[in-house]
Amino acid sequence: MKKLFTLVILFAFLFVSANQNSTAAGNRNYAEDIQPFRIGLKIGLPNIAGGAFEFVTPFVENKLAVNASLSYIPFTGDNSDETWTFVFWDIGLNYYFFNKGKGLFAGLNYARLSVSFKEKNMNGYYTGPEGTQVLVTNGTGEVTLGADLVQFIVGYRFIWGYFTLEPEIGYQAGKMDNRADVVITYSGGKAREQKEVPGSLGLTGISLGIMLGVAF
Numbered sequence: 001m002k003k004l005f006t007l008v009i010l011f012a013f014l015f016v017s018a019n020q021n022s023t024a025a026g027n028r029n030y031a032e033d034i035q036p037f038r039i040g041l042k043i044g045l046p047n048i049a050g051g052a053f054e055f056v057t058p059f060v061e062n063k064l065a066v067n068a069s070l071s072y073i074p075f076t077g078d079n080s081d082e083t084w085t086f087v088f089w090d091i092g093l094n095y096y097f098f099n100k101g102k103g104l105f106a107g108l109n110y111a112r113l114s115v116s117f118k119e120k121n122m123n124g125y126y127t128g129p130e131g132t133q134v135l136v137t138n139g140t141g142e143v144t145l146g147a148d149l150v151q152f153i154v155g156y157r158f159i160w161g162y163f164t165l166e167p168e169i170g171y172q173a174g175k176m177d178n179r180a181d182v183v184i185t186y187s188g189g190k191a192r193e194q195k196e197v198p199g200s201l202g203l204t205g206i207s208l209g210i211m212l213g214v215a216f
Contacts, residue, residue, distance in 0.1 A: 040213015056101035081120040114146035139186035149174035
């Protein structure tokens with residue numbers, strides 16, 4: 001997973017760097033013809049809802065694009081002292097088969113999602129710095145569990161003027177981390193622990209999404 005993520009980041013850096021080295025005239029024509037920047041709202045699974053971005057590079061006759069998305073969704077439980085936070089982000093590459101920066105495409109993404117649970121007014125003994133037991137009074141506890149995913153997607157990008165629509169469907173493979181991070185914050189500092197997660201949950205299955213936004 002880490003090697004794939006590093007490779008995707010390297011490709012994205014090379015693509016953006018190459019675009020910056022293009023001539024000014026070439027950049028103007030390129031931007032007018034392709035509308036390489038696409039920004040909007042993406043709704044689907046597993047991201048739920050969040051921002052999305054795509055940049056069409058000059059490579060492979062303007063058919064190769066870098067994409068990314070980010071979702072951050074906090075919500076409060078039945079008890080006002082309890083809050084949940086869902087975070088999802090991905091980065092990857094899209095290849096357009098027939099047209100420059102639009103139409104039918106296939107993509108490969110690396111994704112990371114995490115769910116955090118936070119509770120206030122916690123009391124009890126917890127493992128503090130250097131493994132010592134610390135008595136916590138009115139502390140705040142947070143548990144975070146994450147997952148790494150690889151996604152293969154197929155979609156179609158429509159562009160009408162400055163408006164863009166992009167539905168997609170895909171297949172993803174990954175699993176939840178086998179350890180959950182536990183952080184207890186109190187007046188004297190922070191107590192950190194890692195808890196084993198028995199039987200790490202697999203996340204293999206279908207992914208869906210639709211992106212609405214602007215192209216320029």
